[in-house]
Amino acid sequence: MSSRTLSVQAASLALLLAPLSPAPALAHAVCGSRVFPATLAIDDPGVGDEVALPTISYLPASLAGVEQASVSYNYTKTIFPEFGISFGQGAQFANGQGWGRTDLQIGAKDRLFCLPDWELMGSVGVNVDIGKTYTNFMGNDFNNYSPALDVGLGFGGLPKSLNFLRPFAITASIGEDMPDQKFTAGNQNPTNLNWGFTIQYSLPYFNANVAQIDNAILKRLIPITEFNFSRPIANFDTLGPAVTTGTVQPGVIYAADSWQFALEAVLPINSASGRGVGVVGELHFYLDDLMPDTLGRPIFGGRK
């Protein structure tokens, strides 16, 4: 098989799988009374020392009927209290293609602000999908740069008359995929606009700030729904009309003191996004809580 054929297959498979590929989760975040948990479809607004191991997903069918499953990890490390780097990779299965390793992803992120009394925080970062680090067509032959802005807002500042709404929080993310090649083996690599948001209701927040919950499991649950979208905005004229793809992911997070487990259904928003219902789960460790004096602290500048 020629290298061009391989590249075309890799590009085609990456294109088919891209709409439903789960993004790696990064850090959880604490701002004032609010703990923003690590989320699965979009990144939360925090920078921290954490490891997501493993993230497991099953997605029944893309537009072309390709079934896929993946197992991945992601590690984030603070260099300074408000600045961290990350890397992650995974193994992915596609029916008819078998297993392969996905591209290595690296990233950097800076927390811009945290207003504790407003439970408002924001960060800016960039992830880079390093091309040709895959095996068995499970990645790209080009580098993909994805800058993003992430924000989070807790509703704890609402008046006490709206006490039962105060555990709500929203997070949102907007960014772009910017491939460093316009074409790869004759296939166009579009620039995509990515955006999404989450709506979450924190029972840990409810327990600590609204009314005590006696059930030990219930008081650690965070029901959540994530909304994740992507749309080509440039360099897609040979690929047909621009179509927004995305998923809606209802689920729940169990947040312990130093780890969390999240489980979400993956619902495609249209036929271009896939068919059927998928599932994604993740075990996530907060290293800043587990190892505050070693791996869990910034290399420079002390603790957050």
Added chain:
Amino acid sequence: MKRMILAAVLSLSGVDAAFAHAQLQSASPPVGGAVAAPQEIRLTFSEGVEPKFSSIALSGPGGAIVTGAAATAAGDNHTLVVKIGHPLAPGSYSVKWRVTSTDTHRTQGGFDFTVK
């Protein structure tokens, strides 16, 4: 149990396990609850806290209420206590807390309770 397993894994890896980001687990008076006039406010956190770098502020219908200094309960550094100097009249009261855990992570929160 799971925390113990994690701690065991980490100790095998040569890293001391410790836990941080103190979150409020329970309170007396209870969060959002109604009680007879309390003598003290007692907050129990998920982690040990440093009383020197922690505070509990109480306010009521007439404004801020003077309390004693925050101290940890005897033999339990997860629990922070302040004494209330005089009986509280019936009404709605607010507690605001800021704590620093034993490994210096800072958290804060607040809740209301009612005195019957």
